[in-house]
Amino acid sequence: MSDDTASGKPDSGEEEAPRVFIVDDDEGFRDSMVMLCDSVGLETEAFASAAEFLRRFSPEMRGCLLLDVRMPGMSGLELQQELSRRNSRVPIVFMTGHGDIPMAVAAMKAGAADFLSKPFSHQELLDRIHRALRIGEREEEPRRREAEVREAYERLTPREQDVMHLVVQGAANKVIASRLGISQRTVEIHRAHAMEKMEADSLADLVRSAVVLGL
């Protein structure tokens, strides 16, 4: 193992640091947001439209998104839907000057971390940003674990997956063998391979991984 020279991707050598993404069509407002964040040491990246942000988007993004609701082109709420479709994990803090309760409730029901109506104080905004960043951090660890487990799982051969399914359901090797119509010996081999590929040191580990995968 350890021979990754052939793999296509550089494989995310460096992760991006968490930062505040700002999407607002008002340039002056954008700039003032950036300055505010700078002043407390938060890294920022600003975009003038939802489309511009989407071009930059990747599922590995970390941080939070400060999002204006009303913009030309794609609205903030539409961007939220699109990000949700793309399995984004970035918590969203909405900002709006002309919002109403139904709009705020819809955004929150769709998973927004917060919803601020202008005007708001700098401190108010910074508090919300920090809270959103904490939410993002808290979700990061489980996400990463699931991604790792899923990756390992997908490296299993079809037969190894079959065997793993039955193993984590509590079936004994002989049962698995008869169920799959193969010899007990072969089950043992697939089982051992699955354990190794899933980096499971015990059956308990394997079951935990299966639970993460929702099996």
Next chain:
Amino acid sequence: MSDDTASGKPDSGEEEAPRVFIVDDDEGFRDSMVMLCDSVGLETEAFASAAEFLRRFSPEMRGCLLLDVRMPGMSGLELQQELSRRNSRVPIVFMTGHGDIPMAVAAMKAGAADFLSKPFSHQELLDRIHRALRIGEREEEPRRREAEVREAYERLTPREQDVMHLVVQGAANKVIASRLGISQRTVEIHRAHAMEKMEADSLADLVRSAVVLGL
């Protein structure tokens, strides 16, 4: 076993059917809500204050809660906090005549299912109620399972719990024996008892139960 005659509680022989709980200090409004729900076949229970509802509250309640924000005495938001402390699982639909965005957002962040500002149409309200009821149903099954597992777990003797912990961490019996300073034979006995009491037919089952318990 099977001798439950000594246990104090009749043990929830019949579960309550899901219903709509209405908490509002305005009697006229309460009545109209009750009638509206009646008209579509929803069972209701109405209360004039948060305190009155709390006296009726039990964690086994099923359905949803239609809650006015502004009331004399304990407010709707305060009731929400109190219910959260009491591990309520009843989805809350807030109603208010004088709400603003921060209030709605705070309620949603605290876990409310919905937030409606008056006036609203009957259909609007019924839609929200049905949605909240669906949310409650969806959470019911996992809740019940966890409660059952936890109950079984707490029937384990301390030693059986010790052994179970190590078993679901993947330790072999001999390891557990030396870790606990007892013989391998004794570990086997505690292990078998734990499996039986947890109604686990396989190690996989036991690990799943442990995952539910957050072990």
Next chain:
DNA sequence: GTCGGCCTAGGTAGATCTCCCTAGCCGCGT
């Protein structure tokens, strides 16, 4: 004080899992 539950433990046997050796067949890409 007796009864029952809990924790402890030995022996034996059988089922089960794990790991070592071997090896044939098939499909895919070079």
Next chain:
DNA sequence: ACGCGGCTAGGGAGATCTACCTAGGCCGAC
């Protein structure tokens, strides 16, 4: 054609788990 990986399989040794028999000490409840 050749190699490689995936799937299949047998035999055997040793570790591990499970199930059956037994039994003693401790402690709280009736």
